[in-house]
Amino acid sequence: MDARIRRWRAALFLFMLATGVSMASWVARTPAVRDALDVTTGSMGLVLFGLSIGSMAGVLVSGGLVRKHGGRPVIAVGAGLLVAGLLVVAGGAALEVSGGVFGGLALFGAGMGLAEVAFNIEGAAVERTVGRPVLPVLHGCFSLGTVVGALLGMGLTAVRFPVGWHLAAVAVAVASAGVWTVRAVPAGTGREDAESGEGEPGGIRGWRAQVAVWRDRRLVLIGLIVLAMAFAEGSANDWLPLLMVDGHGTSATAGSLTFLLFAVAMTTGRFAGGPLLVRFGPAAVVRASAVVAAVGVALVVFSSSALLAGAAVVLWGLGASLGFPVTVSAAGEGAGARDASARVAAVSTAGYAAFLVGPPSLGFLADHVGLRGAMVVVLVLLGGAALITGALRRSAAAGDGPSVQAGEVPSARAGDGPSVQAGEVPSAQADEVPSARAGEVPTAQSDLV
Numbered sequence: 068m069d070a071r072i073r074r075w076r077a078a079l080f081l082f083m084l085a086t087g088v089s090m091a092s093w094v095a096r097t098p099a100v101r102d103a104l105d106v107t108t109g110s111m112g113l114v115l116f117g118l119s120i121g122s123m124a125g126v127l128v129s130g131g132l133v134r135k136h137g138g139r140p141v142i143a144v145g146a147g148l149l150v151a152g153l154l155v156v157a158g159g160a161a162l163e164v165s166g167g168v169f170g171g172l173a174l175f176g177a178g179m180g181l182a183e184v185a186f187n188i189e190g191a192a193v194e195r196t197v198g199r200p201v202l203p204v205l206h207g208c209f210s211l212g213t214v215v216g217a218l219l220g221m222g223l224t225a226v227r228f229p230v231g232w233h234l235a236a237v238a239v240a241v242a243s244a245g246v247w248t249v250r251a252v253p254a255g256t257g258r259e260d261a262e263s264g265e266g267e268p269g270g271i272r273g274w275r276a277q278v279a280v281w282r283d284r285r286l287v288l289i290g291l292i293v294l295a296m297a298f299a300e301g302s303a304n305d306w307l308p309l310l311m312v313d314g315h316g317t318s319a320t321a322g323s324l325t326f327l328l329f330a331v332a333m334t335t336g337r338f339a340g341g342p343l344l345v346r347f348g349p350a351a352v353v354r355a356s357a358v359v360a361a362v363g364v365a366l367v368v369f370s371s372s373a374l375l376a377g378a379a380v381v382l383w384g385l386g387a388s389l390g391f392p393v394t395v396s397a398a399g400e401g402a403g404a405r406d407a408s409a410r411v412a413a414v415s416t417a418g419y420a421a422f423l424v425g426p427p428s429l430g431f432l433a434d435h436v437g438l439r440g441a442m443v444v445v446l447v448l449l450g451g452a453a454l455i456t457g458a459l460r461r462s463a464a465a466g467d468g469p470s471v472q473a474g475e476v477p478s479a480r481a482g483d484g485p486s487v488q489a490g491e492v493p494s495a496q497a498d499e500v501p502s503a504r505a506g507e508v509p510t511a512q513s514d515l516v
Contacts, residue, residue: 071253072193072196072197074251075189075193075251075252075253076193076197076201077251078247078248078250078251078252079186079189079190079193079201079205079248079252080204080205080208081208081244081247081248082142082146082182082186082244082245082248083186083205083206083208083209083212084208084209084211084212084215084244085212085240085241085244085245086149086179086182086209086212086241087208087209087210087211087212087213087214087215087216088212088213088215088216088219088237088240088241089149089153089175089212089216089237089238089241090179090212090213090216090304091212091213091214091215091216091217091219091220091326091330092216092219092220092233092234092237093153093156093172093175093234094213094216094217094220094304094305094307094308094326095216095217095219095220095221095224095308095323095326095327096160096220096223096224096230096233096234097111097305097308097309098224098308098309098312098319098322099160099224099230099319100156100160100168100230101309103160103161103163103230104160104163104164104165104168105163106165107434108309108313108430108433108434108438109430109431109433109434110165111309111430112428112429112430112431112433113169113430114165114168114169114172115172115305115426115430116169116424117168117169117170117171117172117173117176118172118173118175118176119176119424120173120176121152121172121173121174121175121176121177121178121179121180122176122177122179122180122419123176123180123419123420123424124176124177124180125145125148125176125177125178125179125180125181125182125183126180126181126183126184126415126416126419127180127416128181129141129145129180129181129182129183129184129185130184132181133184133185133188133256133258134258135258136258137254137255137256137258138185138186138188138189138192138252138256138258139249139252139253139254139255139256141181141182141184141185142181142182142185142186142189142245142248142249142252143245143249144178144181145177145178145179145180145181145182145185146178146182146241146242146244146245146246146248146249147178147245148174148175148177148178148181149174149175149178149179149182149238149241149245150178150238150241150242150245151171151174151178152171152172152173152174152175152176152177152178153171153175153234153235153237153238153241154171154234154235154238155167155168155170155171155174156168156171156172156175156234157171157230157231157232157233157234157235157238158171158231159171160230160231160234161229161230161231161232180419186205187205188256189252189256190205192256204338206337206392207334207337207338210330210333210334210337210338210388211334213330213333213334214327214330214331214334216237216330217323217326217327217330218327219233220233220323220326221320221323221324221327224319224320224323225320281413285458286398286413286414288455288458289394289397289398289414289458289459290398290413290414290417290418291451291452291455292353292390292394292452292455292456292458292459293390293391293394293395293398293414293415293417293418293421294417294418294420294421294425294448295357295390295421295448295449295451295452296353296356296357296360296387296390296391296394296418296449296452297390297391297418297419297421297422297425298421298422298425298426298444298445298448299360299364299383299386299387299390299445299448299449300333300387300388300390300391300422301421301422301425301426302425302426302429302442302445303326303329303380303383303384303387304426305426305429306426306429306430306438306442307322307325307326307329307380308322308323308325308326309322309438310322310367310438310439310442311325311373311376311377313437313438314367314376314437314438314439315373315376315377315439316373317373317377321373321377324377325377325380328377328378328380328381328384329380329381329383329384330384331381331384332380332381332382332383332384332385332388333384333385333387333388334388335384335385335388336356336384336385336386336387336388336389337388337389337392340352340388340389340393343389344389344393348459348460349393349394349396349397349459349460350456350457350458350459350460351456352389352393353389353390353393353394353452353456353459354453354456356385356386356387356388356389356390357386357390357449357450357452357453357456358386358449358453359382359385359386360382360383360385360386360387360390360449361386361446361449361450361453362379362382362386363379363380363381363382363383363384363385363386364379364383364442364445364446364449365379365446366378366379366382367379367380367383367439367442368439368440368442368443368446386449390452391418391422393459394414394418394459395414395415395418397459398413398414398415429441429442429444432444
């Protein structure tokens with residue numbers, strides 16, 4: 068691997084780490100922001116809706132923008148919106164203006180949504196170039212960033228450091244990481260030729276393809292699974308500190324510590340889940356994940372002990388860690404490149420809808436039944452997901468190639484290169500990297516991985 072590729076990969080890892088820090092910094096300080104704004108839990112849910120609106124808007128347009136302009140300018144815009152959003156949230160919290168926090172979260176969410184798709188495309192391009200898995204580590208860096216951000220938030224909460232200055236300092240760090248990343252990422256990744264007609268963002272053909280894929284019953288079931296798993300993860304991201312403070316009477320510092328445990332569990336699950344997927348297959352892993360997460364949520368909801376509830380958050384995090392990425396990945400299996408892209412985009416959109424829009428809606432329900440009671444919705448969704456994970460098993464179909472059983476890795480077909488045995492990752496040897504013309508890099512075929 069030459070220095071350019073190493074720098075490219077390191078830049079992606081760094082910025083994903085920075086975005087994780089920024090997200091966790093916000094989440095860890097939500098009790099402080101709620102107190103500064105002096106709003107009810109339901110009103111706080113409305114404020115959080117700004118993050119959902121911005122994120123969904125960013126996710127929906129990012130793929131088309133990458134296909135038209137390439138990943139680097141989209142990452143640059145996303146980083147700028149992230150920094151601007153953090154600064155506006157910091158100002159809104161300091162001035163105790165709910166509308167300012169709402170607007171800042173909308174900008175922050177838009178930046179996250181834009182960067183999410185672009186980073187998956189960049190990561191896939193690096194992965195194909197070096198011949199080794201990169202995307203799992205890329206997402207693991209985000210989770211690691213949430214651990215760092217939660218630790219920082221917990222410490223600053225304990226010493227009553229002003230939340231506005233905290234978020235402003237994080238914004239400066241994200242800006243620095245963003246500048247270095249944009250300089251290290253090569254131009255053109257993910258860009259398609261305009262003459263092909265396939266790179267037109269928001270085109271009628273693209274929308275028709277994304278709607279048509281939902282005629283597949285298996286994909287509908289996969290969409291329901293990813294909806295439930297994303298809802299479970301997003302609910303913890305948005306509400307866990309407040310759930311412990313309001314639902315179990317802990318201090319704000321203890322609430323931040325609980326979120327830290329969740330973030331550590333998520334990071335551990337994502338870095339350690341690969342061997343489990345190879346051995347048992349996605350259906351068994353996601354089923355077990357849903358059950359483990361459900362046990363954790365049930366203990367948090369029904370236990371009268373704050374200590375037991377805090378410990379159960381580890382189960383919640385471990386169970387939620389692999390559900391979203393594994394299920395989205397399974398959506399594209401058994402299809403051609405273009406169909407796989409449409410299937411993954413459709414399922415990912417459903418997952419992000421649950422991840423971003425669902426959890427804030429729990430705030431309105433919590434006004435009537437409390438946060439602990441509202442989390443029963445998460446428990447029900449996880450139970451339903453565990454019952455339909457059989458949809459993640461792919462059977463052979465015409466044009467799909469050989470079916471893959473649990474624990475197997477499909478071998479390469481004729482003309483695709485050397486076959487890959489179970490558990491092996493193809494190594495990048497001399498002359499095996501696809502050739503590219505000057506200034507070009509391999510592009511990722513799907514928007515989300």
